[in-house]
Amino acid sequence: MYPDDSIQSLVKDWWLNDETNKVCRGRLIWTIIPHVDLLPMILVPEGRSGPTDHTKCRFTLKPLDIDNPPQTPQLPVAALPNFPDETRIVYRAKRRPAIILSIGGPEIPREIRTGGVRWQTAPTLLVVPCYGIEASGKRGGFREDFVSRIRRCEYPQYMWDKLPTTKSGVESILFFNRIQPIGKHYNSFETTPFKLSEEAMKVVDEWALWILTDCLDENGTLFGIRQGLLEIG
Numbered sequence: 001m002y003p004d005d006s007i008q009s010l011v012k013d014w015w016l017n018d019e020t021n022k023v024c025r026g027r028l029i030w031t032i033i034p035h036v037d038l039l040p041m042i043l044v045p046e047g048r049s050g051p052t053d054h055t056k057c058r059f060t061l062k063p064l065d066i067d068n069p070p071q072t073p074q075l076p077v078a079a080l081p082n083f084p085d086e087t088r089i090v091y092r093a094k095r096r097p098a099i100i101l102s103i104g105g106p107e108i109p110r111e112i113r114t115g116g117v118r119w120q121t122a123p124t125l126l127v128v129p130c131y132g133i134e135a136s137g138k139r140g141g142f143r144e145d146f147v148s149r150i151r152r153c154e155y156p157q158y159m160w161d162k163l164p165t166t167k168s169g170v171e172s173i174l175f176f177n178r179i180q181p182i183g184k185h186y187n188s189f190e191t192t193p194f195k196l197s198e199e200a201m202k203v204v205d206e207w208a209l210w211i212l213t214d215c216l217d218e219n220g221t222l223f224g225i226r227q228g229l230l231e232i233g
Contacts, residue, residue: 005151011197012199018193025102031127033095035093150173158175177211
């Protein structure tokens, strides 16, 4: 299934079939992943569409300028309440596969969180999003020589793989530089019957530490395999 110049070919049972669909580290899921733009857009309410209508408003989209936050509209809008020092960021997003890196810690007991703001204790998952490499009429895809370098573990921000949820032969790139939280709610994601093996998860953990510290553990699995794969190229 995997080419010889990939880390997956050197790890036994990279993906496992697990019909429990339990939310756990290494579980492959589907979720909505935003496009991370260099300069995100912000939604700026300009006021109500009519002086007595609290349900509709006029707004503009403009590039974020961190030194010049948008002004508060003169007429408040119930549908878009204003909160001090907050800005509404607008992203394009797409349903993509992702791998659960962390289940987000234990649930906070109700007696502790009662009375606080809900977002402070809202449970989340940390995931690594996956992107297909193929080009189409609507997207550019990845250069073949770039993919070859990624497959040989050259960069800490990218890992190559073939996901079991896609058709045979379709390649994907895991973006470790876009590890992100998602809501731990059944409407936020959909589980698949696949998860990484224990050995594969060790490699993913080493990779996550690599992108966080810019250092590889010389005694780890990834370091030795990467050295051999880079020599192939």
